[in-house]
Amino acid sequence: MPIESEDRASDSAYVLRVWRGRASGTETMTSIATSNWELVFWEEDGVVHAAARGPETAASEAKLSGDSASFGITFAHGAWMPHLPVAGIVDGGVESVHATARSFVLAGEQWELPDFDNAEQFVEKLVRAALLVRDPLVDEVVWGGAARVGSRSVQRRVAGATGLTQGAIRQIDRAREAAILIAAGVPALDVVHRLGYYDQPHLARALQRYIGRTATQLRNPQGQSDALSLLYKREEPGVS
Template identity: 65%
Template sequence: MPVESVHRPSDSRYVSRVWRGRASGAETMTSVATSQWELVFWRDGRTTHAAVRGPETAATTARIAGESDSFGITFAHGTTMPHLPASALVDSELESPCVTARRFLLRGEEWPIPRVEDAELLVDRLVRAGVLVRDPLVDEVVWGGAARVGSRSVQRRVATATGLTQGAIRQIDRARTAAVLLREGAAPLDVVHGLGYFDQPHLARALRRFIGRTATQLLPSRAAASGTGSMPDAMSLLYKPEHPSSS
């Protein structure tokens, strides 16, 4: 496979997922839309990089130069960095200006590059230093919870913490869920009814915009049976959004 990836959930309230990936033999990759921001580390050749990557509001095509190993921490909705406004990170990334094989620069301070298994240790250090803060209301209302404040206050807090509106977050996460279900073999019509799309054209538009694939390209049986149904290029990490634990 050109891109291999593994991921796991996290028991940290600040983190949604921790993932690791390896790319080889692929020239381009489809980066699917995501409503969450990430702290990403990657190595190409002997060079190590680190970057804060913001939410992506549409699928894009990224070039892959040779072989690379990557590792990322995807943060829960409501987790923010006060020194970096979320709105400035949407559809963009900010690479660390100084990175070694073991350390990177964030908020003008050096931090150790963690391993996949101890990513939460770095997160805990960032929280204690005030680099990361969390608005618990945001994660709750994004998942349909009832807020104890007015709707305008909710909208403002969601936008401040994520750089996106509630509607945009739900559209992106619904499309990601649809793509995972289709890859697992679900029929498009079942996905339409199960996720509340108006009809199959509505689903098709969402997939093209947020995933960069058609339903046919995502169906495993169609992709295996027809060369025209094969994937045009590799895909970034795709998983079904899950409600965070209450821990």
């Protein structure tokens, strides 16, 4: 059966999005590329898991087995954990050594398991404990703002906080925006001009690499045998 999911924006400068989902039965999911890292919590066949999952630089396939429920906090660019550099979990992740229905272990300490409604309060606790920090310049330049420091310093700070280059972030996020527009019925040629692709083949290659779908497949999702992971329009942190 299709994955049931919902997501919401956040008023926290540290958080881009909060989401949750549920799946039943065995199926394959296409996980689309993302330039943000997440804390993810899920229960599968009665077993609770918690993990930090890094940015994904290409679409990939994942197996979903049995009944599962998941919840995640997607962090804004510029927010990271000093004890867990994002560069070390790009296209991967680190699972908590212990998780239950009530708590999980992070940075060697036990924390109460957050949920969809109290994610921001949990994030504030991490900030107060100095486990989560933020470089506001990173999010500003990723969104197209002008930096007040040299370009090499900006590159180092962006890479340090996100694990990716500015160019990689822009390519991933542009492909996600293109997928949303095409799924909404916007003609591919219009998407090419609107988002600055060279031509339709350039757009097609980006969709295949980062989304794992063609334009035709995005327009007709009911014809796909596998589900697509959460695809949403990016909003600036702090804007709901």
